[in-house]
Amino acid sequence: MKRIRIIGMGPGKEEGMTIEALKAIEESDVIVGYTLYLELLSEKYKNKEMISTPMKQEEKRCELAFEKAMEEKDVAFVCSGDAGVYGMASLIYEMSRDYPDVEIEVIPGVTAALSGAAELGAPINHDLCIISLSDLLTPWETIEKRLRSAALGDFNIVLYNPSSHKRKDYLKKACDILLEIKSEDTASGYVKNIGREGLMKKVCTLKELRDEEVDMFTTVFIGNSSTKIMGEMLVTPRGYKREV
Numbered sequence: 001m002k003r004i005r006i007i008g009m010g011p012g013k014e015e016g017m018t019i020e021a022l023k024a025i026e027e028s029d030v031i032v033g034y035t036l037y038l039e040l041l042s043e044k045y046k047n048k049e050m051i052s053t054p055m056k057q058e059e060k061r062c063e064l065a066f067e068k069a070m071e072e073k074d075v076a077f078v079c080s081g082d083a084g085v086y087g088m089a090s091l092i093y094e095m096s097r098d099y100p101d102v103e104i105e106v107i108p109g110v111t112a113a114l115s116g117a118a119e120l121g122a123p124i125n126h127d128l129c130i131i132s133l134s135d136l137l138t139p140w141e142t143i144e145k146r147l148r149s150a151a152l153g154d155f156n157i158v159l160y161n162p163s164s165h166k167r168k169d170y171l172k173k174a175c176d177i178l179l180e181i182k183s184e185d186t187a188s189g190y191v192k193n194i195g196r197e198g199l200m201k202k203v204c205t206l207k208e209l210r211d212e213e214v215d216m217f218t219t220v221f222i223g224n225s226s227t228k229i230m231g232e233m234l235v236t237p238r239g240y241k242r243e244v
C-alpha cells in the first residue's frame with residue numbers, strides 16, 4: 001500500500017493522543033518524524049522502522065516519507081499537536097503532486113492552543129486568533145499586521161513560537177504592538193511543556209506578560225476585553241448573565 005498518514009500526536013504524553021492516531025501508528029510499517037517525537041515512540045514501537053530528521057530539515061523528512069510510501073510501505077508521518085496547525089500537512093499535500101499514486105490522509109491531534117487552554121481553565125471560550133511569532137517562513141510585517149488586526153477585533157489571541165534563541169525579544173515586541181490597542185490589564189498567561197515533564201503555567205496581565213521570558217516550548221494566551229483572572233485560571237465568559 002502506498003500511503004502516508006499524517007498524524008497529530010497531541011501535546012506529548014500518550015494519553016493526549018486520540019485512539020485514531022494510536023491505531024494508525026500501530027498499523028503502520030514505518031514511522032517518520034522529528035527526532036524528539038520518535039524518541040517518545042521508539043520505546044513502545046521497538047520493531048518498527050523509524051526515520052527521523054532534525055528540525056529545519058522538514059522537506060527532507062517529507063521526501064523520505066514519499067520514498068518509503070513508493071516502496072509499498074504504510075507510512076505514519078507524525079507531528080506534535082495537530083499536523084495542520086503549523087505542521088507538515090500542507091507541505092505533504094503540495095509534494096504529493098509529484099507522487100499521484102500515494103494516498104494521503106490526515107488524522108487530527110490536539111493542538112497546543114487546546115491542550116494549553118485546558119491547563120488554564122477556559123481562556124479561549126470565544127472568537128479566537130492563533131498567531132505564530134516565527135518569522136522564518138512569514139515576514140515580520142505580516143505578523144505585526146495580524147497582531148494589530150486581532151487586537152482591533154478584540155479576539156482571544158493564542159501565540160505559538162513565542163521565542164527562540166535568535167528571537168528572544170519577540171514576545172516583548174508582540175506585546176508592545178498589542179498594548180497600542182489593548183488595555184494593560186488584559187488577562188493573559190502562558191503554559192510551558194504542556195503534557196510533558198516540566199509543565200509550568202502562569203497567569204498575569206498583558207503588561208506583565210511583556211517582561212516574561214518564555215521559550216519555544218511555550219504557548220501564550222491573551223484574553224479579550226472580557227477575559228478574567230480567577231485565581232490561577234483564565235476565564236473568557238461566553239456571555240451568559242452571570243457575574244464572574
Ligand code: SAH
Pocket residue numbers: 011012079080081082083084085086087110111112113116159160161162191192193194195196216217218219220
Ligand atoms: N503542530 C503543533 C504546533 C507546532 S509550532 C501543534 O498543533 O501544537 C510549535 C509551537 O507550538 C511551540 O513554539 C509552542 O508555542 C507550541 N507548542 C507545541 N507543543 C507544545 C507543548 N507541548 N507545550 C507548549 N507549547 C507547545
